[in-house]
Amino acid sequence: MKKIFEEDFLENKSEFLHALANPIRLMILSLLEDKEVCVSDLSNEMKVKQPNISQHLNILRNAGIIKKRRKGKTICYSVIIPKVYDILKNVDNMLKK
Numbered sequence: 001m002k003k004i005f006e007e008d009f010l011e012n013k014s015e016f017l018h019a020l021a022n023p024i025r026l027m028i029l030s031l032l033e034d035k036e037v038c039v040s041d042l043s044n045e046m047k048v049k050q051p052n053i054s055q056h057l058n059i060l061r062n063a064g065i066i067k068k069r070r071k072g073k074t075i076c077y078s079v080i081i082p083k084v085y086d087i088l089k090n091v092d093n094m095l096k097k
Contacts, residue, residue: 019063020087024048025056028077032066033085036078 019025027046031037039057043050057077060066067080079085 016063016065019059019065020084022056022059024052025060026088028053028056028060029065029079029084029088032077032079036069036076038071038074038076040074042077 020029024046028042031042031045037045039050039053042048042057043053046053057066057068061068061077065079065081065084066077069076069078
């Protein structure tokens, strides 16, 4: 059977797309483009409470899109799949038509 029909592959693909399917997570990815950002900075910039931001960050991290790094008591995040921005740009282009 082709890989695209294997259950594990479809589950991973679904989890990845689900991680992108939320306005808050899209805003987070926008802020993480080309730089690492700490949770408190994301919360302040987005005007969203830190526990809510952390839940969305966990979804993105579990999907393998971002990674976290601890700096003392501070946790910062960055994108590890930069091609995610190509996907988002393609969606932007499709919606503009």
